[in-house]
Amino acid sequence: MVAAMKIGILGTGTVGQTLGGKLVELGHDVRMGARDAANAKAAEWTAGAGPHASQGTFADAAAFGEVVFNCTKGEVTLEVARLAGEDTLGGKVLVDVANPLDFSRGFPPSLSVCNTDSLGEQLQRALPRTRVVKALNTMTASLMVDPGQLAGGDHHVFVSGNDAAAKVRVVELLKSWFGWRQVIDLGDITTARGTEMILPLWVRLWGALGTPMLNFKIVR
Amino acid sequence: MVAAMKIGILGTGTVGQTLGGKLVELGHDVRMGARDAANAKAAEWTAGAGPHASQGTFADAAAFGEVVFNCTKGEVTLEVARLAGEDTLGGKVLVDVANPLDFSRGFPPSLSVCNTDSLGEQLQRALPRTRVVKALNTMTASLMVDPGQLAGGDHHVFVSGNDAAAKVRVVELLKSWFGWRQVIDLGDITTARGTEMILPLWVRLWGALGTPMLNFKIVR
Numbered sequence: 001m002v003a004a005m006k007i008g009i010l011g012t013g014t015v016g017q018t019l020g021g022k023l024v025e026l027g028h029d030v031r032m033g034a035r036d037a038a039n040a041k042a043a044e045w046t047a048g049a050g051p052h053a054s055q056g057t058f059a060d061a062a063a064f065g066e067v068v069f070n071c072t073k074g075e076v077t078l079e080v081a082r083l084a085g086e087d088t089l090g091g092k093v094l095v096d097v098a099n100p101l102d103f104s105r106g107f108p109p110s111l112s113v114c115n116t117d118s119l120g121e122q123l124q125r126a127l128p129r130t131r132v133v134k135a136l137n138t139m140t141a142s143l144m145v146d147p148g149q150l151a152g153g154d155h156h157v158f159v160s161g162n163d164a165a166a167k168v169r170v171v172e173l174l175k176s177w178f179g180w181r182q183v184i185d186l187g188d189i190t191t192a193r194g195t196e197m198i199l200p201l202w203v204r205l206w207g208a209l210g211t212p213m214l215n216f217k218i219v220r
Numbered sequence: 221m222v223a224a225m226k227i228g229i230l231g232t233g234t235v236g237q238t239l240g241g242k243l244v245e246l247g248h249d250v251r252m253g254a255r256d257a258a259n260a261k262a263a264e265w266t267a268g269a270g271p272h273a274s275q276g277t278f279a280d281a282a283a284f285g286e287v288v289f290n291c292t293k294g295e296v297t298l299e300v301a302r303l304a305g306e307d308t309l310g311g312k313v314l315v316d317v318a319n320p321l322d323f324s325r326g327f328p329p330s331l332s333v334c335n336t337d338s339l340g341e342q343l344q345r346a347l348p349r350t351r352v353v354k355a356l357n358t359m360t361a362s363l364m365v366d367p368g369q370l371a372g373g374d375h376h377v378f379v380s381g382n383d384a385a386a387k388v389r390v391v392e393l394l395k396s397w398f399g400w401r402q403v404i405d406l407g408d409i410t411t412a413r414g415t416e417m418i419l420p421l422w423v424r425l426w427g428a429l430g431t432p433m434l435n436f437k438i439v440r
Contacts, residue, residue: 105336110335110336111335114334114335114417115330115331115334115335115420116325116330150439150440151439154439155437155439158421184425184428184429185428186421186424186425186427186428187424187427187428191424193420194418194420194421194422194423194424194425195421197334197417197418197420197421198414198417198418198421200335200413200414200417201378201406201414201415201417201418202414203414204406204407204411204414205404205406205414205438207406207407208404208405208406208407209404209438209440211440213440214438214439214440215438215439215440216436216437216438216439217375217436217437217438217439218425218429218434218435218436218437219370219371219374219375219434219435219436219437220370220429220431220433220434220435
């Protein structure tokens, strides 16, 4: 039995639709935010997802959510954070699922930030009063919400963040909402460098194995 | 039954000593190369490893080996390649185990090259006639030569390289020498970006789990 919550989703792409869809299914109220309150992709998703789904601006979704997911493309994440509003997101848990993928040189993508900084850190600096937790950025969308599809869920999701209580909360939600069995808390938000920097390997594994339905298990 | 081979090891650190030690144990003849033919660490290793172990300069080890391992620190790898000699290493399989770790800003290290290039690619460009295969750079030294220590070997090693036959040969050697059961060929040498870029996550996993005895299993 899961208590119904209000969730904000920033972004209208596959990740936002997949997370939002699963959360509506679980009985939560989900507001999907976009630049334009009448965004067509959000409207289509909302129409299909039923009465617990709604749409609005980034600021609307940020204000609505007790927990907010950043599901935007990395290239616009910081702009979206400004549009959502530093005050609006102040004190809230923001789960950062974005990756700083740069397709400007074609495929495979490089990263627009890495090594001595990360998108997760940039987002935390842009929103100093928000409790940013990097998570779920290391697998394809359908696995985020249903890890049991692979090996009965015997593989890992990582969390990074400066606020210990926010990480504990996110770990609980990952387990109770999506069925994650194995979560590793890597440490503060600087550890997001590590999870963002495995994207280049992830993309090549997709190529080598011919499927994005893959994930990392940490064997010890 | 493994036919005895001549192996060159470039570098005298833990990785070189561990790989060299295992190869001597298997009955191969191993020459460890250093800047100085009388390098003290190589002398100590050679004395302990028995009659199949010898030492010399980087060029000596490169000339000696039918297969050569680059076990140098990333910061000196390209200089060592020059010292070993482009002609000497021409046509040979060079297994590149190095990582471009940069400790100049302290711990955890960053990478001195990543994202749009890699140490593996730099090494291949410096040695255009050498068959560079990136491998074994994603785990601690003792696991490289004995993956069965963890989960009966149910985890992965990756190979990257431009020469398909050289990769097939390295995969055979990883299996027959060290007992690797699961090897993924990621593609050409540019895929070394991916395996080098998981080092920041690897370092943080070591911190979070309190042990370097860990490895990645790709679940699909």
